């Protein structure tokens with residue numbers, strides 16, 4: 001690749017996760033949630049898709065999206081296609097839900113082994129597992145360089161220049177060759193909405209299905225095991241202030257004045 | 264040889280990242296529970312001085328892992344250098360702080376050794392000879408106990424603030440420091456990092472504020488920020504926000520509280536419509552008092568709130584503002 005590259009082929013990993021406001025309950029195993037909740041796109045993944053679409057608008061090329069999960073996860077791909085992605089890959093099986101970051105990355109690497117991309121985007125972390133690992137592992141499996149928590153991407157003559165977010169308001173530019181994996185931070189851009197035409201066009205765009213059997217030989221046992229899931233213990237004594245709003249206001253002002261002494 | 268725990272501390276430009284002390288405290292706690300020995304490592308171009316600083320803590324040994332290629336930081340060099348070192352020393356457990364830098368290289372390091380990382384832990388348990396790590400899932404709505412299902416070395420990272428850095432025990436005498444050179448091939452490093460910089464001069468210094476009114480996505484629309492602003496004005500407080508509010512441009516970046524924003528410790532932090540994601544909480548949990556208003560009784564913010572108001576902020580805040588104004592007018 002390198003010099004003279006005119007088009008970018010980008011793959012975006014997009015995960016379906018329980019909706020932010022969804023009330024979650026444990027299932028019988030006590031190690032996972034009951035899955036009868038509403039789902040949405042993992043937030044940073046939506047920003048990753050938007051960034052891929054913008055890069056394609058600038059440089060031409062192609063945007064593909066990939067997800068692993070049960071049938072319901074197709075919704076994420078449909079939305080991405082409606083927003084402008086060209087095609088989609090669905091690793092479809094319930095079993096994908098329980099994979100750790102290593103196995104998810106291995107399954108993706110196996111599913112795309114015959115394809116060629118210049119860039120792969122993932123979100124910087126998932127809202128359900130929160131491993132913050134899938135993208136970096138995928139890069140390592142492919143033998144590609146990576147950069148994490150990205151807030152800006154420019155194509156250069158030799159590859160790309162990305163802006164990494166560091167802690168506490170610091171940033172850093174990094175120059176790197178292609179192909180590469182980037183993990184995208186929320187807020188890198190402003191999200192677009194799907195248009196009616198987009199939604200219509202999406203119906204004719206291809207979704208390649210990949211079964212568990214097709215990638216089974218690439219994945220192994222999870223190397224980390226969730227023993228149990230539980231509601232976290234409270235560390236602080238919390239006083240609940242209750243009543244109609246006017247009464248809550250009075251009670252709070254009393255606290256502000258007499259206990260917290262900020263009035 | 265007894266099993267060893269290795270804490271890899273973090274340095275930037277010759278200064279230890281303070282969270283390193285927290286990871287040492289964590290390591291000391293795990294060592295006490297398991298009876299394993301505890302060692303530490305500092306990696307860099309010239310880590311010797313920092314290694315002797317770390318050696319003041321109660322540790323069996325400190326390694327200064329060095330190569331000129333380790334600076335400036337790149338994930339390629341760190342994964343390769345630490346892999347060499349760890350493969351040679353064969354610790355049972357490797358601990359690191361869950362910093363942006365560690366997130367950037369530790370999954371690669373572990374993968375290159377065929378191992379997994381239990382990331383972003385907040386604690387551990389050692390029950391009937393089994394070590395499990397506690398981490399948050401579903402944005403803090405649940406905690407999970409997670410165990411390793413592989414041979415050693417095991418890798419785990421700890422979230423900021425999970426252990427107290429000032430509780431790291433000093434040793435009776437300085438721990439021995441051993442210098443270890445690692446070889447990193449010339450063509451291995453692909454990324455070329457530029458200087459670290461800060462975006463813009465900060466206009467507000469939230470760290471000095473006595474009272475902070477902070478808004479989260481529960482505020483719903485940009486125009487509703489005004490409701491919070493009126494309360495802040497009445498209280499003489501600074502207005503702050505969770506990240507999505509600043510990402511949307513509803514408030515400037517310098518009003519963001521959390522791991523990628525400012526860390527604050529006011530007398531009072533009033534959180535309106537903020538769920539309490541760990542990245543937000545690390546920036547404000549040092550507040551002397553926290554009042555949280557959230558319509559979801561299960562929101563994680565209530566775990567650290569002193570006063571909890573479960574309700575709709577649009578119902579609660581306007582009368583509160585009026586009541587504050589009245590109280591102020593009344594003297």
Ligand SMILES: Cc1cc2nc3c(=O)[nH]c(=O)nc-3n(C[C@H](O)[C@H](O)[C@H](O)COP(=O)(O)OP(=O)(O)OC[C@H]3O[C@@H](n4cnc5c(N)ncnc54)[C@H](O)[C@@H]3O)c2cc1C
Pocket residue numbers: 020021124125149478479480481482504505506507508519520521522523524525535536537538539540541542543546556557558559562574575576577
């Ligand atoms: C590497 C990294 C760094 C990050 N850095 C930061 C950081 O520095 N600061 C930060 O804040 N975040 C940061 N985040 C993002 C963080 O993970 C959360 O996504 C974010 O804090 C959520 O913001 P929120 O609480 O405003 O929104 P949400 O999580 O969407 O919560 C909104 C809350 O409002 C409540 N609500 C809704 N309507 C009402 C109503 N009418 N009345 C009352 N309550 C209502 C809901 O119940 C919900 O709890 C970071 C994430 C990552 C991965």
Ligand SMILES: Nc1ncnc2c1ncn2[C@@H]1O[C@H](COP(=O)(O)O)[C@@H](O)[C@H]1O
Pocket residue numbers: 013014015016042044045066067068069096101104121122123124125126129130131132133134135
């Ligand atoms: N099942 C999945 N389907 C699609 N993308 C995923 C999946 N799991 C992880 N990813 C991607 O990897 C990123 C990081 O996830 P994690 O390592 O779980 O924090 C997410 O933001 C997604 O982009």
